Amino acid sequence: MLNLKGRVAAVFGLANKRSIAWGIAQKLHEAGAQLAIGYQNERMKAEAADLIEDLPGAEPFQCDVANDAEIGETFAHLKERYGKLDALVHCIAFAPAEDLKNDFLMTTREGFRIAHDVSVYSLIALSRAAAPLMTEGGSIITLTYYGAEKVVPHYKVMGVAKASLEATVRYLAWDLGKQNIRVNAISAGPIKTLAARGIGSLGDMLKYHEDRSPLHRNTEQTEVGKTAVYLASDLASGVTGEVIYVDSGYNIMGF
Numbered sequence: 001m002l003n004l005k006g007r008v009a010a011v012f013g014l015a016n017k018r019s020i021a022w023g024i025a026q027k028l029h030e031a032g033a034q035l036a037i038g039y040q041n042e043r044m045k046a047e048a049a050d051l052i053e054d055l056p057g058a059e060p061f062q063c064d065v066a067n068d069a070e071i072g073e074t075f076a077h078l079k080e081r082y083g084k085l086d087a088l089v090h091c092i093a094f095a096p097a098e099d100l101k102n103d104f105l106m107t108t109r110e111g112f113r114i115a116h117d118v119s120v121y122s123l124i125a126l127s128r129a130a131a132p133l134m135t136e137g138g139s140i141i142t143l144t145y146y147g148a149e150k151v152v153p154h155y156k157v158m159g160v161a162k163a164s165l166e167a168t169v170r171y172l173a174w175d176l177g178k179q180n181i182r183v184n185a186i187s188a189g190p191i192k193t194l195a196a197r198g199i200g201s202l203g204d205m206l207k208y209h210e211d212r213s214p215l216h217r218n219t220e221q222t223e224v225g226k227t228a229v230y231l232a233s234d235l236a237s238g239v240t241g242e243v244i245y246v247d248s249g250y251n252i253m254g255f
């Protein structure tokens with residue numbers, strides 16, 4: 001396992017033990033990183049705090065990324081508590097249920113705005129706040145999905161938001177490269193998390209991935225975590241602006 005001792009990482013997007021953020025936090029912790037782990041609101045506090053207790057030394061924080069004041073307070077706290085930041089992990093997406101239910105054609109102005117604000121603009125806002133703390137260079141990691149590049153029925157406005165997220169990764173990589181801060185996305189295969197619960201056909205989708213992907217199995221949160229450890233480490237020192245697939249190879253198939 002890679003050694004991240006002495007590195008400080010902030011992971012945003014913990015809801016429960018199925019969260020990809022949790023798979024990533026566990027692997028960063030195993031590698032020796034000092035962790036701050038963020039949850040969205042009071043409602044998620046108890047469950048998040050309970051999980052985080054299992055990772056000695058890791059600390060919880062609350063941050064709604066739709067709120068600039070909360071982002072400011074979060075990074076003031078991280079600066080005070082750790083003095084620097086080496087890795088920022090963004091595991092956050094949201095679109096209003098209505099806009100995922102109706103035809104894409106019916107996407108509302110407000111639904112489009114919220115999906116892009118929470119799922120994309122938040123990466124820009126968090127990166128801007130994190131960069132001054134990344135005094136020794138750094139690694140920024142976000143999570144994306146194949147629905148950004150090909151039509152995945154039902155993914156709708158989230159697919160458009162993920163396309164924007166992937167472009168955002170490239171533009172941030174250009175801006176932050178001069179500070180030796182790398183910015184990359186991990187494109188994960190479908191995983192049964194809270195964010196995937198709304199999909200009626202998730203079971204079929206997981207089965208299809210198992211049948212069709214080169215590895216003939218589904219993706220696990222901790223496999224995403226292992227790639228995050230690599231991206232946070234010096235082994236990835238030359239890698240920025242990329243989308244790396246952790247999807248059992250599903251995306252390479254043409255038929």
Ligand code: NAD
Nearest residue numbers: 013014015019020040064065092093143190191193194195
């Ligand atoms: P999850 O529900 O466990 O995580 C999503 C998180 O986003 C939750 O913790 C939620 O609280 C947080 N969030 C939403 N709005 C927020 C806000 N305003 N402020 C702060 N936090 C907010 O589900 P997940 O599947 O682990 O999702 C994490 C990321 O992985 C998302 O970007 C998702 O698009 C991506 N992803 C998921 C899959 C999958 O199949 N599960 C596949 C590829 C990519």
Ligand code: 0WE
Nearest residue numbers: 093094095096097145154155190195196198199
């Ligand atoms: O990014 C996602 C899901 C993100 C998401 C989920 C919800 C459900 C509840 C964003 N907003 C909301 N809003 C809600 O009210 N994934 C990659 C998981 C996912 O979602 C799909 C998928 C996959 C995979 C939707 C349709 C098809 C496939």
